[in-house]
Amino acid sequence: MKSDxxxxxxxxxxxxxxxxxxxxxxxxxxxxxxxxxxSGHAGRMLLGKRMGQSLWVMxxxxxxxxxxxxxxxxxxxxxxxxxxVRRFILTNAAGTLHPDHPPGSWMMLSDxxxxxxxxxxxxxxxxxxxxxxxxxxxxxxxxxxxxEIGMPLHEGVYAGLRGPQYETPxxxxxxxxxxxxxxxxxxxxxxxxxxALGCQVxxxxxxxxxxxxxxxxxxxxxxxxxxxxxxxxxMLDFLDALLEVRWCIVFFPTSQKHRWRYRDVGVRxxxxxxxxxxxxxxxxxxxxSPWHRRHV
Numbered sequence: 001m002k003s004d005x006x007x008x009x010x011x012x013x014x015x016x017x018x019x020x021x022x023x024x025x026x027x028x029x030x031x032x033x034x035x036x037x038x039s040g041h042a043g044r045m046l047l048g049k050r051m052g053q054s055l056w057v058m059x060x061x062x063x064x065x066x067x068x069x070x071x072x073x074x075x076x077x078x079x080x081x082x083x084x085v086r087r088f089i090l091t092n093a094a095g096t097l098h099p100d101h102p103p104g105s106w107m108m109l110s111d112x113x114x115x116x117x118x119x120x121x122x123x124x125x126x127x128x129x130x131x132x133x134x135x136x137x138x139x140x141x142x143x144x145x146x147x148e149i150g151m152p153l154h155e156g157v158y159a160g161l162r163g164p165q166y167e168t169p170x171x172x173x174x175x176x177x178x179x180x181x182x183x184x185x186x187x188x189x190x191x192x193x194x195x196a197l198g199c200q201v202x203x204x205x206x207x208x209x210x211x212x213x214x215x216x217x218x219x220x221x222x223x224x225x226x227x228x229x230x231x232x233x234x235m236l237d238f239l240d241a242l243l244e245v246r247w248c249i250v251f252f253p254t255s256q257k258h259r260w261r262y263r264d265v266g267v268r269x270x271x272x273x274x275x276x277x278x279x280x281x282x283x284x285x286x287x288x289s290p291w292h293r294r295h296v
Contacts, residue, residue: 001047006056006085007239008076010092010186010206015232016239017057020048028062033075036062045076051243056080063185064116065164074120074193081197087138088194089242091235093228094184094205095166095219097176098156101207104231106238107154108142109134109203112188113180116162120193128196135200142202145241151234156181158205160188169213183211206231 001023009016024047028035035043042059049055058076062068077088094107101107112133121128139155146153159175161167163185167175175183182205194201208227209219217223 001049001054002084003047003054003056004084004086005053005089006058006080006087007089008058008061008091008190010061010184010228014042014059015229016091016236017042017046017059019236019240020046020050020055020057022046022048024048028060028076031079033079034062034066034068034072036060037066045080051240053243055243056083056085061186061190063164064118064162064189065185070116070118070120070122070189074189077190077193078197081194081199085199087200088190088202089239090187090190090194090201090203092158092184092187092203092205093208093224094158094182095209095211096182096207097159097172097211097214098154098181099214101154101156101181103207103209103227105152105154105207106231106235107156107158107182107205107207108139108146109158109187109191109205110139110155111157112191112203113157113159113175113178114188114192116160116188118162118189120189121196126196128192130192130195133191133195133201134203138200138202141245142242145245146238149237149241151238153238154181154207158187158203159183161185166219167212172211172213175211182207204235206235 007016026045028043028045031045033043044059046057046059047054048057058080061076062073064070064073080088090109096103096107143153143155157180159178159180159182161183167183172183184205187203187205191201191203206228208224208231209215210217212219
């Protein structure tokens with residue numbers, strides 16, 4: 001079994017792997033990844049099926065604050081890429097900075113602030129455009145599916161910090177002025193690595209607590225775990241709805257004539273983007289066309 005889709009699970013979200021019909025298990029240590037010592041991160045790669053679709057699940061992750069480098073933190077993304085993965089759904093637990101995004105709800109990442117002070121691309125002139133980190137066409141589909149099943153889904157900017165200490169109220173005020181809606185200690189490096197490899201990325205934050213200074217209670221990892229477990233159920237249903245969508249990558253000749261010819265057959269154009277060296281788009285699977293080359 002192979003799959004080009006992987007879901008990376010954050011703190012307290014390991015239950016998302018329970019619905020998977022598992023056919024293969026690889027422990028982090030067996031594939032060269034550091035083993036996380038943080039509660040809620042099992043440290044396993046699972047390959048299985050859900051909703052008739054094969055997918056990888058990365059159950060847990062390692063973090064900069066555990067003493068690992070940016071390259072070590074993103075080793076799992078590169079390993080999954082070597083297994084054929086080209087689409088990543090990244091999840092995390094995060095504190096909410098937005099007064100209208102309460103704890104217990106989910107936020108889809110529209111962009112991020114990398115405030116970790118590092119990058120998995122360090123070591124050379126690895127310049128890479130980050131204008132569309134979280135694939136716009138995929139976000140459009142996710143938004144539609146969430147509305148169809150009645151799941152509230154916020155959208156916003158995620159700030160990724162190094163940790164392990166939680167932020168101060170002054171830092172939270174700074175982040176809000178910088179445009180952040182949620183804050184956490186993961187995801188941004190994985191997103192950078194995946195996009196640098198040419199993969200499509202979707203990101204979701206489980207908003208587990210109010211950020212420092214926004215509520216009288218002190219922040220605690222136990223609260224993060226508890227809220228993450230409680231919020232897992234609606235995300236399970238949402239991911240099932242998202243997996244029901246079948247997509248294909250459609251390659252085009254470069255002439256404008258052929259593009260208009262393809263539009264005439266009635267395929268709903270979601271979003272243009274560059275895939276390798278060819279111009280292509282995302283379109284719902286099932287529409288017949290002479291330019292369908294491979295399924296995603």
